Amino acid sequence: MVDAVIPRGPKPRPRFSRTNIMLYGTLIVVAAYYALPLYVMIVTSLKGMPEIRIGNIFAPPVEVTYQPWVKAWSEACTGINCEGLSRGFWNSVQILIPSVILSIAIASVNGYALANWKFKGSEVFFTILILGAFIPYQVMIYPIVIILREMGLYGNIWGLVMVHTVFGMPILTLLFRNYFTSVPEELFKAARVDGAGFWGIYFRIMLPMSLPIFVVAIILQVTGIWNDFLFGVIYTKPADYPMTVQLNNIVNSVQGVKEYNVNMAATLLTGLVPLIIYFASGKLFVRGIAAGAVKG
Amino acid sequence: MTSVLVKDLTLKFGALTVLDNLNIDIPEGEFLVLLGASGCGKSTLLNCIAGLLDPTDGEIHINDRNVTWEEPSGRGIGMVFQSYALYPQMTVEGNLSFGLKNARMAKAEIKKRVARAAEVLQIEPLLHRKPAALSGGQRQRVAIGRALVRDVDVFLFDEPLSNLDAKLRADLRVEIKRLHHNLKNTMIYVTHDQVEAMTLADRIAIMKGGIIQQLDTPTEIYNRPRNKYVAGFIGSPEINFFEGEVEQGAFATGGERFSLDGYAFQGAATGGSAWLGIRPEHILSGDAAKDLPVTAEVTVDIVEPMGSDTLAWATLAGVPLRIRMDGQAAVSTGDRILIGFDPARASMFDKSTEERL
Numbered sequence: 001m002v003d004a005v006i007p008r009g010p011k012p013r014p015r016f017s018r019t020n021i022m023l024y025g026t027l028i029v030v031a032a033y034y035a036l037p038l039y040v041m042i043v044t045s046l047k048g049m050p051e052i053r054i055g056n057i058f059a060p061p062v063e064v065t066y067q068p069w070v071k072a073w074s075e076a077c078t079g080i081n082c083e084g085l086s087r088g089f090w091n092s093v094q095i096l097i098p099s100v101i102l103s104i105a106i107a108s109v110n111g112y113a114l115a116n117w118k119f120k121g122s123e124v125f126f127t128i129l130i131l132g133a134f135i136p137y138q139v140m141i142y143p144i145v146i147i148l149r150e151m152g153l154y155g156n157i158w159g160l161v162m163v164h165t166v167f168g169m170p171i172l173t174l175l176f177r178n179y180f181t182s183v184p185e186e187l188f189k190a191a192r193v194d195g196a197g198f199w200g201i202y203f204r205i206m207l208p209m210s211l212p213i214f215v216v217a218i219i220l221q222v223t224g225i226w227n228d229f230l231f232g233v234i235y236t237k238p239a240d241y242p243m244t245v246q247l248n249n250i251v252n253s254v255q256g257v258k259e260y261n262v263n264m265a266a267t268l269l270t271g272l273v274p275l276i277i278y279f280a281s282g283k284l285f286v287r288g289i290a291a292g293a294v295k296g
Numbered sequence: 297m298t299s300v301l302v303k304d305l306t307l308k309f310g311a312l313t314v315l316d317n318l319n320i321d322i323p324e325g326e327f328l329v330l331l332g333a334s335g336c337g338k339s340t341l342l343n344c345i346a347g348l349l350d351p352t353d354g355e356i357h358i359n360d361r362n363v364t365w366e367e368p369s370g371r372g373i374g375m376v377f378q379s380y381a382l383y384p385q386m387t388v389e390g391n392l393s394f395g396l397k398n399a400r401m402a403k404a405e406i407k408k409r410v411a412r413a414a415e416v417l418q419i420e421p422l423l424h425r426k427p428a429a430l431s432g433g434q435r436q437r438v439a440i441g442r443a444l445v446r447d448v449d450v451f452l453f454d455e456p457l458s459n460l461d462a463k464l465r466a467d468l469r470v471e472i473k474r475l476h477h478n479l480k481n482t483m484i485y486v487t488h489d490q491v492e493a494m495t496l497a498d499r500i501a502i503m504k505g506g507i508i509q510q511l512d513t514p515t516e517i518y519n520r521p522r523n524k525y526v527a528g529f530i531g532s533p534e535i536n537f538f539e540g541e542v543e544q545g546a547f548a549t550g551g552e553r554f555s556l557d558g559y560a561f562q563g564a565a566t567g568g569s570a571w572l573g574i575r576p577e578h579i580l581s582g583d584a585a586k587d588l589p590v591t592a593e594v595t596v597d598i599v600e601p602m603g604s605d606t607l608a609w610a611t612l613a614g615v616p617l618r619i620r621m622d623g624q625a626a627v628s629t630g631d632r633i634l635i636g637f638d639p640a641r642a643s644m645f646d647k648s649t650e651e652r653l
Contacts, residue, residue: 184379184381186377186378186379186381186454187381187383189343189346189348189368189375189377189381190375190377190381190382190383190442191383191394192347192348192367192368192369193346193348193368193369193373193374193375193395194369194394194395194398194442194446195367195368195369195370195395195398195399196369196394196398200398204383204394205383208385209384209385
């Protein structure tokens with residue numbers, strides 16, 4: 001003990017301790033595991049076909065070309081139709097916007113009513129609704145085909161919008177109910193004493209307080225509906241196919257050369273919307289999830 | 297004139313009876329405090345009066361109008377909550393005017409009323425702030441203001457000071473008293489704090505198990521508690537209880553005999569098992585105790601000095617005894633002191649019914 005250090009102030013923490021090496025090492029390996037495929041996709045989409053045939057999938061492109069992206073967006077063929085993914089994109093947007101708005105509007109009112117205006121049998125109703133989340137979609141495909149046919153909505157975009165709205169209901173209602181339950185009950189009582197009714201409290205008190213949970217709901221719905229393949233392929237006709245279905249048709253076409261660069265570009269294009277939504281609202285998303293858990 | 301009348305009010309949640317056939321008659325301008333331990337049904341009663349809970353049975357009248365089926369906003373009440381319950385996204389002004397806007401009041405009138413309430417409560421500089429930017433005391437003032445602007449006949453307070461620290465609580469307590477003095481509205485105030493109850497109330501209703509144990513003025517409740525529960529609940533430090541027998545004008549307990557000269561029995565003096573309660577502050581010591589009807593010599597076990605007064609613990613008739621002495625009293629552990637009390641200030645309760653004798 002030459003010079004004893006007097007403990008004072010913050011305890012020194014070595015930068016290369018065994019804990020740190022383990023922690024950051026694991027994080028780096030896991031991050032690489034998920035980031036590598038994305039990297040391969042991006043580089044491949046920027047290469048020409050001759051370069052791809054060489055087979056170095058990890059090598060960066062020698063000659064960067066945006067042609068595959070252009071082709072994927074506006075020229076790739078599905079069957080006799082050669083408009084690329086652009087048509088599927090606009091179809092998806094047309095399906096997405098009304099589905100998201102409708103499902104969230106209905107589910108938030110549902111959740112609000114179940115949390116604050118308990119009525120006789122509301123718990124039973126809620127349980128039945130949640131049960132719906134546990135039934136596999138596949139079981140309901142055929143009954144829904146019949147229901148849509150009878151309603152005259154089969155093969156129509158609005159039929160698909162209805163299906164998305166209904167299937168979003170259990171999880172979204174649960175989400176909103178739990179959030180509204182965490183809003184202090186006295187606030188609700190105070191609003192009633194102040195003479196606000198069902199809609200008054202919903203629009204003037206609850207809505208302005210619930211931005212985070214709406215963001216969470218929007219993210220869940222946008223990602224879920226955009227990525228949907230099953231309902232899209234079953235309940236719409238080819239002219240209305242959403243982007244995911246069209247992507248599948250491009251990538252899985254059996255005729256001609258497999259254009260890996262175009263396939264990669266098309267896949268990245270399809271995945272772009274959920275990615276943008278996530279990056280734009282990531283912080284709010286985390287806040288919203290946490291807000292549901294901790295008392296507001 | 298009766299301001300609030302609660303008639304045969306019963307509330308059950310399934311098999312659980314929270315309020316049991318309650319009857320209260322509150323005259324106009326009275327400050328009534330509902331006091332009790334948590335779970336006694338006092339907040340539930342307030343919620344029933346406000347119309348936030350539907351009773352199982354019974355009626356509620358406000359200003360001679362049966363409002364049992366009315367919405368809270370149609371009852372002419374304003375309510376202040378423990379957690380303030382301010383609307384977080386609105387400014388103070390928005391909070392104050394929300395109820396008026398719902399009632400579709402003219403803008404000019406809203407402005408006038410908000411300005412008046414802000415003046416009364418001295419929150420004018422805060423009107424454009426949001427609740428998050430206010431301190432606890434300011435928030436509670438805004439909450440009171442929200443009831444004030446609506447110009448209601450009855451104010452309901454649900455433990456409004458429980459979330460505040462001790463000093464602020466004392467300040468706001470006085471302010472609420474001043475407010476009542478100026479407005480002269482009927483106020484119903486729920487609390488578990490007996491100091492708040494004693495200082496604010498015209499009358500106190502002590503509740504337990506959904507039943508009103510005693511409804512009386514603070515002095516009456518303090519001096520002549522109707523049963524043993526009330527006697528033990530009111531007063532700090534707690535009243536001293538002795539268990540014994542009443543026989544021939546005296547109370548026999550643990551080998552001691554206390555004379556009962558001067559004790560005012562409710563009915564005819566009867567014998568039998570009973571409790572005798574005497575408050576720590578009614579036990580005198582030293583020279584002052586000498587001429588009292590009941591005296592005894594005890595050894596001080598523990599001394600708790602509190603500044604304004606000193607609490608001494610001793611043992612009498614085998615029971616721990618609290619004696620409240622002057623803050624300057626020179627007393628220390630192990631001292632032998634002479635104590636005494638006047639039976640007129642004691643309270644006696646039947647052993648089995650625990651009702652006042």
